[in-house]
Amino acid sequence: MSLSPRDVQGLSAARLYYERGLSQGDVARELGVSRPTVSKLIQHAKDRGFVTIEIHDPRQVSTAVADQLCERFGLAQARVITSQPTNEELLRELGAVGALMLKENVADGDLVGITWGRTLHAVARSLKQQNRHGVQVVQLKGGATLTSRSTSHYETIRSFCEAFNAYPQMLPLPVIFDNAEVKRLVEEDRHIKHILDLGRDAKTAIFTVGTMSPESTLLKLGYLSEAEQTALLDNAVGDICSRFIDEHGEPCLPELEERTVAVSLQNLRAKQTRICVAGGQQKVRPLKAALGAGYVSHLVTDEDTARAVLV
Incomplete structure (x- = not known):
């Protein structure tokens, strides 16, 4: 040459x-x-072709595991990141890839339903400004609590709205009421009903799965009696949008269902795009239940979790 x-x-x-x-x-x-x-x-x-650059992103591993997840659970898309040595590093990487997946699946005029928690907060912090118009972001579950423990739901929805130039639709209620009748009456308020209807109408939802242990967030927010906590620890594997599920993805404790302010599992499963961001050993059981029950269409997880779910 x-x-x-x-x-x-x-x-x-x-x-x-x-x-x-x-x-x-x-x-x-x-x-x-x-x-x-x-x-x-x-x-x-x-x-001239003398220099070629390859990017080896440590957050994403071979597509082989992602392909297996898609085939096993009928997913439209899966992204699998490299497992990280600490929970904080794992959350950061899951959040970064979750933000990318959300960006790819939100268009002008979309209505996007979101939840809250540490994983969704990590996604929110990784979101970059997008050139979108007419997007609305609606909370899929209440977030007010009786404790000082933060759910970061205000910060999360604010970051989502800033990224997509979106209008926020907040749900200013506890996620679990003390009394089912009080909850029913509150939901009849036309302003609250409007937010709940938007949540049901959203075609896109991004959420995580919660773990089930004495230290689980929902068990520490002052919503549940000791008897209810014991029953959940005995019967539930985790929660989706604060609705507790068993290993088959079915609701646990019907009396709690009656008091919960959140998108129904049936409605979640009917949404067009259902992005679940979840990783870590504690999330294997609830994630496997969520995948098996068809609540997820798009998944972001880590390699160790993915392989455990596929067993």
């Missing part, structure tokens, strides 16, 4: 920059040219 003087210069600049790790300023001094010239020489090397 015959090389022109420009090719030779481009190769020299590229080798100094990529192989030796010199800055463009250092390369310029080494070659006796200006810094803008170095930039042009490196671009010339790329254009």
Whole structure:
């Protein structure tokens, strides 16, 4: 292959920059040219095919596991990230990929239903400004609590709305009422009914699955009696949108269903796009139940969780 003087210069600049790790300023001094010239020489090397760049994103592993998830559970899309050494790192990476998946699935004029919790807050923090118009974001479940423990639901919906230039539709209610009759009366208020109807009408939902342990968020927010907590620990594997499920994805404790302010599992399953972001060993059982029951169409998880779910 015959090389022109420009090719030779481009190769020299590229080798100094990529192989030796010199800055463009250092390369310029080494070659006796200006810094803008170095930039042009490196671009010339790329254009001639002398330089190829591969990105190995540690957040995403081979598509083989994702393909298995799609085939097993009838998913439209799955993304599997590399498992991380700490929960904080895992949340950050799940949030980043969850934000990308949401961006790909939200168009102008869409009505998007969201939940809250640490995972959704991680997604919210990773969202970048999008050129969207006419988007509305609606809460799919109440978030007010009797404790000082934060659910980050205000921060989450605010970040979603800022990213998509969206109007927020807040649900200013507890997620579980003390009394089913009080809940029914509150839901008859036309303003509350409007928000709940929007949640039902949303074609896109993004959510996670909750774990079931004495330290689970929903068991620490002051909604449940000790007897109810014991019953859930004995019978539930986790929750979806604060609706507790068993290993088959079916609701636990009908009396709690009557008091819960959240999108119904039946309505969630009927939505066009159902993005679930969930990872970590504690989420294997609720995630497997959610996938098996058809509540998920799009999934973001980590490799260890994915392989455990596929067993």
